Amino acid sequence: MHRRQFNSNASALLALALAGMPAWAQAINLSALSNADATAGLKATLEKGASAAISLLGQEDGFMNNPKVRIGLPKPLDEVAGMLRRFGQGHQLDELVTAMNRAAEQAIPLAKGLLHDTIQSLTITDAKSILSGGDNSVTQFFEAKTREPLSQRFLPDVSKVTARVGVAEKYKQVASKAASVGLLKQEDAQLDTYVTARALDGLYLVIGEKEREFRSNPLAAGSAVIEKALGALRP
Known part of the structure; x- marks a missing residue:
């Protein structure tokens, strides 16, 4: 699709993708929604969702007490963990799981700057991909743009936290054998x-959830830009 065609249809695309409403139900409101408003609304929604996700996850127990993102041992190591518990290593395993989640919680705020820059550099192609995608289009967008650089940014901080737990070395030994x-x-x-990979999985998951929440209820975002753009999509 050419740029001109996209610009002329951007409002309709945004409406249908964000609101999931029939075209006839949005006809009047769409006429007042410009491509600039649509782009600004999308960026503001993503900014708000990213900020909310970082605030939620980047605090103590942000991962640990959230069953959707809580980091546990890889499933193939469950049997090994059970054996270690039978040999009195349960406390050390609990310490390891806590350390993994604490490491993720401490690393998450490091994502703020890169997520902001990624959102502000949003292109028409990116917007098309997000707006025409499914429920996980936002997750896919951030993952493609930020997973590699954020992995490099998170890793040193994660390493500092896990290094404090003695059983971490045992994990590496057992896991290496399992991988072999x-x-x-x-x-x-x-x-x-x-831990770094699971932390990013959790971050992208929550950003996607928050973004969908703001789509369905623009007022909840507390942003005039979002309310203007997304509010126009509602009947």
Whole structure:
């Protein structure tokens, strides 16, 4: 689709993608919604969702007490964990799980600047992809743009936290053996890279949830820009 065609239809695309409403129900409101308003509304929604996700996850128990994002041992290591508990290592395993989640909670605020820059550099192609995508289009957008640089940014801080827990070295030894026989992905055999990956999974998941929440209720976002753009999409 050419730029001109996209600009002329941007309001309709935004309405249908964000509100999921029939075209006839939005006809009057759409006439007053410019492409600039649509783009600004989308950026503001993503900013608000990212900020809310960072605030929620980047605090103590942000991961630990949220079953959707809580970081546990990789499933293939569950049996090993059970054996260690039978041999009196339960306390150390609990410490490890707590340390993994604390590491994620401490790393999350480091994402703020990069997420902001990514949103502000949003292109027409990016907007098309987000607006025409499904429920996980926002997650896919952020993951494609930020996973690699954020992984590099998170890793040193994650390593500092997990290094304080003695059982972390045992995890690495057991996980490496499991990976060598194909029971565990190689990237999950290294504790710090595993925690970093799960932290990013949680971040993208919550950003997507918040963005969908603001789509369905623009007033909840508390932003005049979002209310103007997304409010016009409601009958």
